[in-house]
Amino acid sequence: MNKREIIEHLKAIIKPYIQDQNAFESLTEETDFINDLKINSANLVDVILDIEEKFDIIIDNQAMEKMVNVKAAIEIIENHLAEK
Amino acid sequence: MIGNDIIDLALAQQESNWRRKGFLEKLFTQEEQLLIAKAKNQEIMVWNLWSRKEAAYKIYNRETGIRGYIPKQLACFYENETKGTVCCNEHVYHTQTTITNDFIYTIATTEPRYFSQIQKINPDTETRKTNGIPYLVDAITLISKPVSISHHGRFWEVITL
Numbered sequence: 091m092n093k094r095e096i097i098e099h100l101k102a103i104i105k106p107y108i109q110d111q112n113a114f115e116s117l118t119e120e121t122d123f124i125n126d127l128k129i130n131s132a133n134l135v136d137v138i139l140d141i142e143e144k145f146d147i148i149i150d151n152q153a154m155e156k157m158v159n160v161k162a163a164i165e166i167i168e169n170h171l172a173e174k
Numbered sequence: 175m176i177g178n179d180i181i182d183l184a185l186a187q188q189e190s191n192w193r194r195k196g197f198l199e200k201l202f203t204q205e206e207q208l209l210i211a212k213a214k215n216q217e218i219m220v221w222n223l224w225s226r227k228e229a230a231y232k233i234y235n236r237e238t239g240i241r242g243y244i245p246k247q248l249a250c251f252y253e254n255e256t257k258g259t260v261c262c263n264e265h266v267y268h269t270q271t272t273i274t275n276d277f278i279y280t281i282a283t284t285e286p287r288y289f290s291q292i293q294k295i296n297p298d299t300e301t302r303k304t305n306g307i308p309y310l311v312d313a314i315t316l317i318s319k320p321v322s323i324s325h326h327g328r329f330w331e332v333i334t335l
Contacts, residue, residue: 153202
């Protein structure tokens with residue numbers, strides 16, 4: 091799976107939780123889940139659980155701590171996929 | 175320093191399924207999961223502990239400049255329904271929580287004595303931000319005061335020290 095595909099899957103995952111449509115439409119790697127997309131911090135765990143299910147990976151505490159923006163999420167997914 | 179967090183319980187019920195597999199395990203320590211399991215009202219305990227973590231994180235983030243999704247590092251020590259502390263990497267924060275039928279609200283401080291000094295301010299008050307951290311400039315003394323803002327659903331709470 092290439093980066094573009096990962097981003098497309100990621101966008102589909104985060105869509106139900108976003109509260110800023112403009113930030114979502116102009117999403118880049120620098121987009122912040124909480125500050126830009128206004129995802130409720132209690133919903134960020136849902137994003138993480140959905141990523142685990144979709145990509146069939148396990149995100150541990152250490153990886154979860156970094157999960158604040160699109161870039162970090164892509165990196166974590168890429169690393170896990172590479173280990174498979 | 176101070177931090178606050180409010181949870182609109184009706185909105186939380188719509189937004190979050192805390193019974194979802196993995197949800198509690200990812201957000202709460204073993205001790206906290208046990209508190210939730212034993213609670214008479216588990217949902218209230220989930221949001222009570224969560225609001226403590228969120229309020230404490232606001233201070234931790236300001237004190238250390240560290241940003242991360244670290245709910246399990248913010249460990250709650252639950253004295254009772256309304257009182258406790260949250261520890262995060264040797265930082266200790268004191269919390270006071272208010273529970274009503276409609277919301278759960280926690281204020282966290284670095285010192286217990288601050289609780290009596292905290293002032294609630296009107297959410298319409300103009301605040302400024304540096305690096306995403308809000309503050310207020312006193313119109314007369316021009317001294318800037320730290321502010322903590324929390325909004326969820328029907329509720330807004332803004333406090334200063």
